[in-house]
Amino acid sequence: MEHLLDLTLSSAIRIVISCLGIYIAVIAFTRIFGKRSFSKMSSFDFAMTVAVGSLIATTVLSSTVSLAEGAVGLLAVYSFQLAAAFFRRYKPFRQAIDNTPLLLMRNGEILHDNLRRARVTEGDLRAKLREANVSHYSEIQAVVFETTGDITVLHSNHMDKNLKEWLLTDVAE
Numbered sequence: 001m002e003h004l005l006d007l008t009l010s011s012a013i014r015i016v017i018s019c020l021g022i023y024i025a026v027i028a029f030t031r032i033f034g035k036r037s038f039s040k041m042s043s044f045d046f047a048m049t050v051a052v053g054s055l056i057a058t059t060v061l062s063s064t065v066s067l068a069e070g071a072v073g074l075l076a077v078y079s080f081q082l083a084a085a086f087f088r089r090y091k092p093f094r095q096a097i098d099n100t101p102l103l104l105m106r107n108g109e110i111l112h113d114n115l116r117r118a119r120v121t122e123g124d125l126r127a128k129l130r131e132a133n134v135s136h137y138s139e140i141q142a143v144v145f146e147t148t149g150d151i152t153v154l155h156s157n158h159m160d161k162n163l164k165e166w167l168l169t170d171v172a173e
Contacts, residue, residue, distance in 0.1 A: 015060055021067040022059045022074070026052065029078045037081060042088075042098045042147050048081040099147040101171040107156075108137030111173075118145040128153060144171050 030037050037048065052074065059070025087093040102118050104111055104125060115125065125143065132153035134140055141156035141164060154167065 011063070014063065018067050018070070019060045022056050022070050025071045025074050026056065029074055033078045033082050036085060037078060043149075044084050044088075044097045045081070046148065048077060051077045101147055102145040103142060103168070103171050103173050104145050104151065105140055105143035106173075107142075108140045114145070114173075120145060120151070125151070142168060142171075144168070 036045070037052075055070055055073045055077065058065050059067060059073070084093075084097060088098070102114050104114050104118065104120060110122070110125065115122065128143070128151040129140070132155070134153060134155070139155050140153065142154040144152045144154070146152055154164070
C-alpha cells in the first residue's frame, strides 16, 4: 500500500517519453501497414488490436521493457497481421483463423439451433432487430452472426435475389 502513490520525476519522464515514442510507432506502422490494422473484419483482426493495446501498455508502464523492444514487438504484430491478410486468400488458412458467419434467421424464421451454437439469446436477437428498426417478421430476409461477433440484419424490402445470394455466400446455415 505504501508504494501505491510512488512516482519519481525520472519515472514520470520515462513514462511520457515511452508513451510519445510508442504512439509515434503506432501511427507510423498504421500508415505503413494500412487501416486494416485496426479493422474488426475478423477475429484475427480483433486479436491484433488487443495485442497492440497490450504492447502499448507494457511499453509505457513497465520499466523492464524498453521503447525499442516495444517498437520491435509492434512491428512483429503488424507484420503478422499483414501476413495473415495475405494468406487469408487461401481457404485452408482462412478456415483455420477465421470464424464462419452463421445464419440466425432466414425469411423471418428464427433458427434456434444456430442461436444456441452462437450463444446468442433471443433477447440479444430482439435487441438487434429493434436496432435495425424491424417491426414485423416479414421485413427480415436474414440475420447473420458475423465473424466479428456483430449481428447484421438484412431487410427484405426490395432485395435483389442475386444480391441476397451473394451476401449470404459464405454464411453457414
